[in-house]
Amino acid sequence: MTRRAAAPLALALCALGAAHPALSQVREMGAGKVYLGTVRASDMHGLSYATRGCIVALSEEARQSQAATAGQELVRLDDRDALLSLRSAEARVQDLQAAVAERQLAVDAARADDVRRRKELDFVSKEFDRNNTLFGRGIINETALEAVERRIMDATFAAERAKEAIVTAESARNRAEIALEIGRLDLQAAERVLEELRLLAPFDGVLVGFEENVGDCVQEGELAARLYAPAAKAVDIYVLISDLAASDGSGVAVGGAVTIQRASGTTCDGAITRIDTEADLESQFVQASIAVDGTCAPGLFLNEAVQVALKPEAG
Template sequence: MIKRLLPVLILVIGVAGFLALRLTRPEPAEAVAQERSWRVESMVVAYGEHVPVLPLFGEVVSQGRVSLVAPMPARVAERPVQEGQGVAAGTLLVALDEADTLPPLRQAEAEVADIEAQIANERIRHDNDREALARERDIVANAQRQLERTRSLVERNLASPSDLDNASDTLARARLTVATREGAIAEHPARLQSLQARLARAEAVEQTARRDADRSRVEAPFDGVVTGIRVAPGDQVASGAVLLRLYPMDGLELHARVPQRYLAELGESLEQGEPLMAEAVEGVQRFRLQRLAGESEPGGTEAILMLEGSASGLRPGALQPVLLQRSVVAEALAVPFSALHGSDVLYRIDEESRLQRHTVIRLGETLGIDGERWALVKPVGLSAGDRIIVTHLPNAMQGLRVDVAPDDGMADESADTAPPPAEPQP
């Protein structure tokens, strides 16, 4: 009997326990929709004077670089320098073989000596002609008197007509000799001038040959660095062939293209004598804006910056990024680029921790407190002491609720770590 009642008793106890638990259960709390907020970092608005910078990317150029060439066809005898070697002024760079360079000089010297001898001979000849002319004129006078005597004798039948003809011929020959001598004397200035012209031409050739012979030993005209070596000992070079190049250790320039919209500002600063400096992004080099190029191109105008200080680490042809400091801007705000939404929007955090949209005017870039490039702006409607977000929110909008990080950091948030888009709230 008991075995039959036991299952029923267990079932009754179970049902009673279930009913007791159901009656004593707690009432569930009513669900209330909560607005979601986004954790952001912020900074306090502080206006002040800032120096905007203009990023430029230019090429290092040496205006003093020279190409040293061979003055004549010759064989290279020596080249004691190497690529990239620093040399002092007067250092031998290349020497051409004297067996090729001296013969033209010797030939030119011989030509000058020959013409000088001809000029000396012409002067002696002229002196002799003048002395001979005086004697030949005496001969003409004697022949004239002899002719007169013979004519008188013929008239008195004391001489034959043939004697008179002989006397006339003698006088004629004497006069011809005088005329020839006078012609030679008259031609002396022209002959002397011609010889002097030939001498001047020969002396010019000699000077050229001497200059080329001197230049056959190519020496450094200034302290500089050797580059662009084209020859080695034993090479045969033509006249005018480039041997090597040399650029001075100082006087390097940076040629960088400036966008058209900055030209008026930079030109005005140059006219007022305001020094504008540029610092290398990598390195310690500093450059001073010297001038703007005389011609523009569609991509902008070339700015020429002079290196200030040591050129250590710089070489012509290197590409160098720099930051050019522009004129000081007052009452401006510097913010990280992550604070900008779009190109001209900042978000202020109000008393209710909600975002308020503010439009800004971009003034350029400047160096922030972390040494990185920040945006320089002039906001509309922001006051000193207001707080703005510096975390870039892809879903930022007017009235969005945010939660400000307690450390108020200004680190740049990347796209990978940015919060996801806002979800619709119930």
């Protein structure tokens, strides 16, 4: 019997074997052993809702085609309250930014006043030194000297108050900056809440079980669909322990090249990527996984029954 002629029989046996795991998953087909396998997605990505709500919009294109592109919005939950919160947070940040700018102006003004007060203190100090010299020579009386002393005391106090004003203004600015940072965090939280109301496709792929409808209400963590990359498919087969690679390198082994044959007669290349570490207690079969060549994988259907044969160079 040729391999092509035996394909329908082998595939029927594969389906029967899936229903009855104790039945053999291997057939002798002339050129060698053929393993019966099932196609699956290598990485099935679950798309779940991050929050609860009611659906107000969804992608009809994605639902009809059962395909999605990276970043595509698949479902949108009611986001009216979230949009209001976001706009409020944005306005709050703008107000806090203006408050920080005002506090910075106050700091700049306090520093400028400090410079003026220090210059005034320097001027009065020099005037006091001159008048003190004149007083020592008897040119001015004590009353005039006391007037200068009062001015230097006033200038000293004014300079000290200017320095204190700088500290106060900087403290107020720091508090405004802290409030601004809190406002920005609130804005990020509002943006995140809005993002959680939109279900996006993380990558280009095929949707499975995407049957949502506008008006449906969902719960947090509820599964909306599953997504997989069409070029990332694998085939699971079951191998007898006796068929695993022996010391002479024959048999099934990780890295071994295989040929995957469909019921239509078309074939795909693949390679064994994993052999399970636990055998079935009764049947003594071990599960093995095969990565399908990426150029051929998109044409395979999930759960499709196929035949797998080792390539001659693989044993």
